[in-house]
Amino acid sequence: MSEDRYKLNKELAQMLKGGVIMDVTTPEQAKIAEKAGAAAVMALERIPADIRAAGGVSRMSDPKMIRGIQETVSIPVMAKVRIGHFVEAQILEALEIDYIDESEVLTPADDVYHIDKTQFKVPFVCGARDLGEALRRISEGASMIRTKGEPGTGDIVQAVSHMRAMNSAIRDIQNRREDELYETAKQHRVPVDLVRFVHDNGRLPVVNFAAGGVATPADAALMMHLGAEGVFVGSGIFASGNPEKRAAAIVQAVTNYNDPAKLAELSYDLGKAMVGINAEEIQTIMAERGQ
Amino acid sequence: MIGVLALQGAFAEHESCLDRLGQEFFEIRKREHLDRSMDALIIPGGESTVMGKLLRDMDMDSILKERILGGLPVFGTCAGLIVLSKRVVGGSTSLGTLDVTTIRNAYGRQLGSFETVAGFDGKEIPMTFIRAPYVESVRPGVKVLSEVDGRIAAVRQGNQLATSFHPELTEDLTVHRYFLEEVAGVM
Numbered sequence: 209m210s211e212d213r214y215k216l217n218k219e220l221a222q223m224l225k226g227g228v229i230m231d232v233t234t235p236e237q238a239k240i241a242e243k244a245g246a247a248a249v250m251a252l253e254r255i256p257a258d259i260r261a262a263g264g265v266s267r268m269s270d271p272k273m274i275r276g277i278q279e280t281v282s283i284p285v286m287a288k289v290r291i292g293h294f295v296e297a298q299i300l301e302a303l304e305i306d307y308i309d310e311s312e313v314l315t316p317a318d319d320v321y322h323i324d325k326t327q328f329k330v331p332f333v334c335g336a337r338d339l340g341e342a343l344r345r346i347s348e349g350a351s352m353i354r355t356k357g358e359p360g361t362g363d364i365v366q367a368v369s370h371m372r373a374m375n376s377a378i379r380d381i382q383n384r385r386e387d388e389l390y391e392t393a394k395q396h397r398v399p400v401d402l403v404r405f406v407h408d409n410g411r412l413p414v415v416n417f418a419a420g421g422v423a424t425p426a427d428a429a430l431m432m433h434l435g436a437e438g439v440f441v442g443s444g445i446f447a448s449g450n451p452e453k454r455a456a457a458i459v460q461a462v463t464n465y466n467d468p469a470k471l472a473e474l475s476y477d478l479g480k481a482m483v484g485i486n487a488e489e490i491q492t493i494m495a496e497r498g499q
Numbered sequence: 500m501i502g503v504l505a506l507q508g509a510f511a512e513h514e515s516c517l518d519r520l521g522q523e524f525f526e527i528r529k530r531e532h533l534d535r536s537m538d539a540l541i542i543p544g545g546e547s548t549v550m551g552k553l554l555r556d557m558d559m560d561s562i563l564k565e566r567i568l569g570g571l572p573v574f575g576t577c578a579g580l581i582v583l584s585k586r587v588v589g590g591s592t593s594l595g596t597l598d599v600t601t602i603r604n605a606y607g608r609q610l611g612s613f614e615t616v617a618g619f620d621g622k623e624i625p626m627t628f629i630r631a632p633y634v635e636s637v638r639p640g641v642k643v644l645s646e647v648d649g650r651i652a653a654v655r656q657g658n659q660l661a662t663s664f665h666p667e668l669t670e671d672l673t674v675h676r677y678f679l680e681e682v683a684g685v686m
Contacts, residue, residue: 216612219629219668223544223578226507245552247507247545282589282604283546284630306609306630329610456556463506463528463553470529 217331217351220284220306221415224248224352224438228428228459229417231255231442234273235280241445244455248284248306250440251277256313256360257443257482260492265315268296271303278303286333291498292318294327301330307352308332310345312497313359313442322498325349335419337370337495339377340396342412347399353412355436356495357420360443362484364421364430366495371418371434381406420495423448423481425461425474432465449479501685502527502537506553508545508578512667516675517541520686530559539572539683542579544629544665547603550582551593560594567596572658572683574675580661581632588635597659598638605633605650605663619645619653619662624673626652626664633663658682 227247232238238249253269254262268289278285284306289296291310296317300308310323312335325332326349335356336342342353355374357367381392381403389407393400405413418431419440428439439462445455457474464470501517503510505526517524525535540563542550554560567573567583573596575583581590583597590603606612612629619626626647634651637643645653645662653662653674660682666674679686 212614216614216627216629217609219627219665220609220612222509222512222668223546223629225509225511225545226505227546227549242548243552245549245556247549278608283548284609304608304610331609456552459549460553460556467529 213329214326214349214351218414220331221333221352224284225415226462227438228455228462229286229438229440230445230455231440232277233446235276237446237451238277238281240452241455242281242283244452245459246283246455247438248286249277249281250309250442251285251287252313255443255446256494257362257447258360259313260360260485260490267314268293268299271299274300274303274305288314289323290314290317292316292321292323294323297323297328297332301328305330310334310350310498312356312494316497322348333417335495335498336374337499338373339381339406340398341499342374342416343396343398343402343406346412346414347402350414352415352417354417354419354440357418357422358490359420359494361421361486361490362423362444362447362482363486364423364427367418367420367422367431368434370420370495371431371436374412374416375435378406378410378412382410422458423484424478425457425471428458428461429465429471432462438462444482447482449481454478454481500525500535500537502532502535502540504540504542504550504579507549508543509665509667510541510543512665513541513543513576516667516672520672520675520679522679522685530557530562533559533562537571538685539574539679540567542573542575542582543667544577544579547578547581547590547593550578551591554582554593564594564596567594567659570658572678573660574678574682575659575661576665576667577629577631577663580634580663583659583661584634597654597656597661598641599654600635601632601663602635603632604630606631615647617645617647617652619674620677622673624666624671625669626666627668628664631663655682
């Protein structure tokens with residue numbers, strides 16, 4: 209991938225800032241998401257909550273379904289591939305997908321290596337639980353980062369802890385002396401250039417969204433306060449009682465995260481939230497996949 | 500004082516340009532923020548469908564339309580161009596104050612995004628196009644300030660300036676300076 213292409217890919221993520229990216233499984237859902245104000249949609253066969261319930265192996269979606277969604281909406285369309293499955297990624301690139309999510313929500317295809325994302329023209333977003341993971345994915349070519357959270361649970365606790373961990377590590381690096389950065393890079397198992405960027409700029413070199421467990425407008429606003437630049441909502445919308453209304457409310461909550469009165473109004477009478485599973489009660493910890 | 504529409508998208512990048520030009524600004528996230536007086540307005544890049552919906556849901560569209568038609572200097576980039584356009588192919592109109600026809604996602608998906616150097620008001624500047632629109636045609640009274648490969652990339656109609664590219668993503672401040680000096684007259 210050329211430097212120009214990587215820059216353009218990071219810039220597409222910049223255009224998504226302040227927005228909500230919604231998981232959809234059909235063209236109909238994609239249309240609902242677009243109308244509700246989604247900045248992009250993530251096309252996948254089953255929402256994370258259902259993947260969790262069904263068990264078994266979860267893979268890239270059928271290209272027919274992805275095409276159907278691309279033809280239905282005009283906003284960017286993203287889709288997931290298994291960690292390390294570069295052939296699934298090649299297939300999505302052939303479909304001219306706007307963003308690939310190399311995602312722990314699907315069953316990993318490689319338990320050691322992630323995809324060498326520098327070999328692709330299309331952009332990648334990857335999940336991370338802490339700064340080291342985020343910078344490792346960026347050094348492999350990711351042009352956008354999201355917290356892993358714990359997908360399909362409707363429990364925000366993991367996304368909160370991942371975002372806090374990332375930002376406290378960033379603050380820690382900012383306070384270090386220049387000559388300490390080599391050791392810091394070793395501790396985080398990342399290239400020193402990326403650590404130096406964080407030291408000088410106080411942020412990741414790419415856009416950082418929250419994901420995994422966002423179920424309510426308040427959850428979305430909480431993540432924005434903690435430093436997210438936008439949110440992914442997976443199961444939280446289409447596993448809830450009134451997807452249209454909840455989706456539109458989460459979109460406005462991201463814009464007005466700093467306005468409690470507005471958030472109260474947005475949270476009013478949204479119908480049943482996704483039931484949710486306590487992140488401590490689950491057996492498959494997706495966030496531990498691919499470190 | 501410049502108002503920056505901060506509903507969604509790359510508004511922080513515009514704010515950084517304003518900073519570098521020594522201009523004061525404030526963010527507009529809801530209707531009440533429009534009560535503050537401003538000398539000019541910037542509508543950033545992002546997703547035009549999202550901005551259009553939020554402008555409507557938060558009752559900001561008619562008041563903004565009225566102010567722009569009343570002479571408020573406005574600068575829209577990419578999604579901002581679409582929000583201002585009177586006719587939109589492949590999308591819906593929002594404020595519809597700028598008398599042009601704009602094609603949305605005119606260069607295709609992300610693989611069609613590109614960078615180039617081209618003329619703007621007679622000066623060569625770097626331009627970044629991200630899933631960009633272009634202006635297909637303009638009505639009398641609209642001046643074309645830039646064309647890239649025969650496609651209109653920047654237009655001005657009196658107090659309104661719009662580009663299909665993102666000057667806020669490059670280091671070059673030519674277009675922002677043009678807006679603040681020539682269109683808004685605040686510099």
